[in-house]
Amino acid sequence: MIQTYKQIKITAFNGSPRGVNGNTNKMIVEILNGAKEVGAEIENILLSEYNINHCIGCFSCWVNKGNRCRFNDDMQLLLTKYYTSDVVIYGTPLYMDNVSGILKAFIDRSIAIICPYMEKDNAGEYRHVRSKFFKEPPKFVVVSNGAFPENSQFQVVAHYFNRLARSMDTEVIGEIYRGQGLLLALPKHDENRQIIDNYNTILNRAGRDIAEKLELKDQTKRELVKPLVPYDVYIKNIERYWRKVLEG
Ligand SMILES: Cc1cc2nc3c(=O)[nH]c(=O)nc-3n(C[C@H](O)[C@H](O)[C@H](O)COP(=O)(O)O)c2cc1C
Known part of the structure; x- marks a missing residue:
């Protein structure tokens, strides 16, 4: 019997203003490389390189043919990449305990491909009816890094994407947060x-897990959350760096 194999498509949307040179991109590149090594089709999109207007709440996208927004910017292209993916990676630096403005602007504009009608989910809470754009909405992976050391710093981001996944009728299949970023x-x-280099090896393994199993293995999860260096050593080094910059 001939096995038919559908190549999984993973698209990363990175909201760091620092783009290709940023720490978020460093993480995403390792994860995507791991996924590619096991056969996934990958794309790394640096949102800072695209023109994305803020949503102005006019809802013309819900009325216009083809769900076209009144802004003729890069979102039409980006949304096509979004809804044709099996997995989307939302990448963001931690910005004031939350996602970056660029990523939020991108997510807000994805309202264009949402269906206006509402229905109850399995838990009895309302959300939008699944849109015609999705056979299956892409599953979410969240990748974030921040300057503070603890994983608790990512609580808001974690909560946000789990709520967003519920609203978008999908699930979060991986959360990769890097304190001491x-x-x-x-x-x-x-x-x-x-x-x-050791941490990058774990990120590579996470990418493989996602592409092969649509989840992170428990062992990968355990390794991903380990501190890179002891917190007090890290904080001392940060202080040394800033004292030098500010006091010479
Ligand atoms: C505006 C701004 C807000 C930030 N807020 C936080 C924060 O709330 N928590 C944190 O741990 N780091 C914070 N940081 C640090 C960044 O998350 C950190 O520098 C990260 O490595 C940047 O990732 P990038 O290089 O991909 O942009 C902030 C940085 C900026 C510029």
Whole structure:
């Protein structure tokens, strides 16, 4: 019997204003590489390189042919990439305990491909009826990093994407949060670089898990949340850095 194999398509939407040089991108690149190595089709979209207007709440997209927004910017293209994906990775630096403005603007504009009608979900809570754009809405993976060390710093982001997944009739299949994110930018020759190289190996494994199983294995999850260095060492180094910048 001939096995038919559908190649899984994973698209990352990265909302960091620092784009290709940012720490979020460093994480996403490793995850996508892992997914690609096991056969996934991948695309890494740096939203900072696209023209995305803020939603103005006119709802013309719900009326216009083809759900076209009144703004003729890059969102039409980006939304096509979104709804033709099996998995979307939402990438964001932690910004004031939340997602970046660029990512939020992108997410708000995805209202264009939502169906206006409402229905109850399995828990009896209302959401929109599944839109004609989705055979199956893409599953979510969240990738974020922040300067503070603890994973608790990502509570708002985690809660937000789990609510958004419910609203979009899908599920979050992976959450990858990196406190101490500033360490991701350690230069290649730094004496502590091995720590980041090891972490990148775990990110690669996470990408493989997502592409192969649509979930993170428990072992991968456990390794992803380990601190890169002890918190007090990290905080001392940050302080040393800023004292040098501010006081010479
Ligand atoms: C406007 C702004 C707000 C930030 N807010 C937080 C925050 O609430 N918590 C945190 O841990 N880091 C915060 N940071 C630090 C960034 O998350 C951190 O520098 C991250 O590595 C940036 O990722 P990127 O290089 O992909 O943009 C903030 C940085 C900026 C510029």
